[in-house]
Amino acid sequence: MExxxxxxxxxxxxxxxxxxxxxxxxxxxxxxLGPNGSGKSTLMNILTDNLKADSGTVMYTNDAGISExxxxxxxxxxxxxxxxxQYSGFYPNFSAERFLWYIASLKGLDKNTATLQIPEVLAAxxxxxxxxxxxxxxxxxxxQRLAFAQAILGDPEILILDEPTAGLDPRQSVSIRNYIxxxxxxxxxxxxxxxxxxxxxxxxxxxxxxxGTIAAKGSPSLLAxxxxxxxxxxxxxxxxxxxxxxxxxxxxxxxxxxxANHVILRILSGHKPTSDAKTIVPTLxxxxxxxxxxxxx
Ligand SMILES: Nc1ncnc2c1ncn2[C@@H]1O[C@H](COP(=O)(O)OP(=O)(O)O)[C@@H](O)[C@H]1O
Ligand SMILES: [Mg+2]
Numbered sequence: 550m551e552x553x554x555x556x557x558x559x560x561x562x563x564x565x566x567x568x569x570x571x572x573x574x575x576x577x578x579x580x581x582l583g584p585n586g587s588g589k590s591t592l593m594n595i596l597t598d599n600l601k602a603d604s605g606t607v608m609y610t611n612d613a614g615i616s617e618x619x620x621x622x623x624x625x626x627x628x629x630x631x632x633x634x635q636y637s638g639f640y641p642n643f644s645a646e647r648f649l650w651y652i653a654s655l656k657g658l659d660k661n662t663a664t665l666q667i668p669e670v671l672a673a674x675x676x677x678x679x680x681x682x683x684x685x686x687x688x689x690x691x692x693q694r695l696a697f698a699q700a701i702l703g704d705p706e707i708l709i710l711d712e713p714t715a716g717l718d719p720r721q722s723v724s725i726r727n728y729i730x731x732x733x734x735x736x737x738x739x740x741x742x743x744x745x746x747x748x749x750x751x752x753x754x755x756x757x758x759x760x761g762t763i764a765a766k767g768s769p770s771l772l773a774x775x776x777x778x779x780x781x782x783x784x785x786x787x788x789x790x791x792x793x794x795x796x797x798x799x800x801x802x803x804x805x806x807x808x809a810n811h812v813i814l815r816i817l818s819g820h821k822p823t824s825d826a827k828t829i830v831p832t833l834x835x836x837x838x839x840x841x842x843x844x845x846x
Contacts, residue, residue, distance in 0.1 A: 550612055550706060551575050552596070552737055557605035559591050559761075566591040568761040569605070578733050580748035580769075581741040583758030584841055589741035590635050592758075593711050596739070597632045598623075628657060631705035635712050635741075637696040641685030645676050645695050648684060652699045662703070670698040673728055675721075689716045697725060701732065708738045714747050726751060745834040755833065757840060764840060769833045776831035776839060781816040783826045790814070797822050800838050 552574040559567040566588045581589045594600035596607060598619055609626055610616040619626040639648060646667060653663035671677045674694035684692065693716045700708060710729070714722040722744075729738060730751040740748055748755065749769050757765040757772070765772060784805070785793060790812055793799060801815035815829070816822050817839045 550737065551608075551610040551616075552707065553608040553610070553616075554592075554596065555606050555608065557592070557595060557602045557607070559588075559595065559600070559602050566761050567595070567602070570762065571605075572756060572763065572766075574737050574739065576733075576735050576737055577753040578730065578738045578740065578748070578751050580752040580755045581739060581758060582743065582745065582748065582755050582837065583741075583764075584743055586760075587758040588761040589758055590711055591761075593632070593634075593709050593739070593741055597630055597709055598627055599632075599634075629706050631700035631703065631708045633696050633700035633710045633713055635715070637692065639684045639692060639695070641683060643684055644681045645671065645684060645687075645698075646680040648695065649699060649702060652702055656703045658703050666702055666704070670702050673701070674698045675724070690718065690721060693717055694721065694725070701728075704732075706736050708733075708736055710739070711741045712743075713740060714742070714744060722747065745832075745837050749833045757837070759840070765836075772836045773831045773833045776817070776835045778828055779817055779819055779839070780829050780831040780835050781814075781818060781822055781826040782829045783814045783816055783823050784811050785814060785823070786810060787812050793822070798838070798842065800835065 554570060554572050557567050557570040570592060581592065583589055591600065595602045607619045608616045609619050609622060643651065649667045649670065650663060653667065658666070668677065671680050674697055676691065676694055676698065679691070684695065687695065697710070697713055700710060714725055717725065726747060729740070740752070742748055752769055754766060755769055755772055756763055787810055790802065793814055798817040799814050800817060803813045805811060805813055817835055
């Protein structure tokens with residue numbers, strides 16, 4: 550199975566949201582990493598046939614090697630997809646379970662499969678206890694988990710998740726993340742996020758988006774490697790922190806356990822910031838912060 554996006558362009562009036570965006574996806578987890586407004590949701594809405602591109606095509610290739618335009622496939626394509634949009638609408642009077650039954654019928658699941666899977670997905674997102682409660686009484690995090698549950702219902706071969714951990718506490722984020730990596734085998738999974746830790750350890754490939762185009766693409770470790778020799782650790786007296794921040798991109802400040810008068814800075818810089826600065830192993834987050842600089846700091 551393959552999904553191929555070819556030269557996707559999308560304008561909202563005169564605002565160019567996607568600019569000849571092309572990418573080829575095979576089974577595995579891909580991250581769509583980029584700041585707000587970079588075009589992640591637009592891309593996902595086009596990929597799930599919820600929004601029409603101005604130009605470009607999305608081709609789906611099945612395991613027999615036959616390629617088709619997804620617009621031509623219509624329902625046959627949509628039933629292969631689990632989609633968690635960035636903003637989900639729910640009927641507040643439905644219970645979580647009834648909502649999932651409703652989704653199961655939209656997805657064309659037979660009754661036996663739904664009977665089996667609905668309790669499974671509710672358990673996976675830790676909503677079994679409130680399965681019969683009205684969604685109107687749910688917190689934002691609970692609704693977010695229900696949105697994830699409806700996406701994975703029916704075991705779709707393509708899973709498109711738009712900021713799946715937004716509004717979740719760290720423990721729930723980890724639980725969703727682990728669940729995604731468990732079920733990802735044989736699936737194409739695309740996760741949009743601006744939270745590096747969501748995808749750093751599970752994505753086979755990170756597609757870094759900037760203003761509707763691909764700024765970079767590669768495995769998390771390969772992207773992090775670009776920063777080798779540019780991530781520094783410097784210990785300075787506490788009163789020098791603001792001066793260092795004026796001249797350097799400081800991405801972390803910590804206090805050493807034994808010395809309250811000094812701080813340890815993590816600095817991204819093309820040159821050695823101080824004579825006693827040491828280089829440290831770069832992470833994907835260093836790369837992301839360096840790429841987007843002041844846009845997100
Ligand atoms: N429905 C819309 N109408 C007009 N402009 C939009 C709409 N949706 C998105 N945009 C614009 O398109 C660009 C990309 O947005 P979006 O795809 O939501 O990015 P992301 O998901 O990365 O935050 C932004 O400039 C945004 O303001
Ligand atoms: Mg978005």
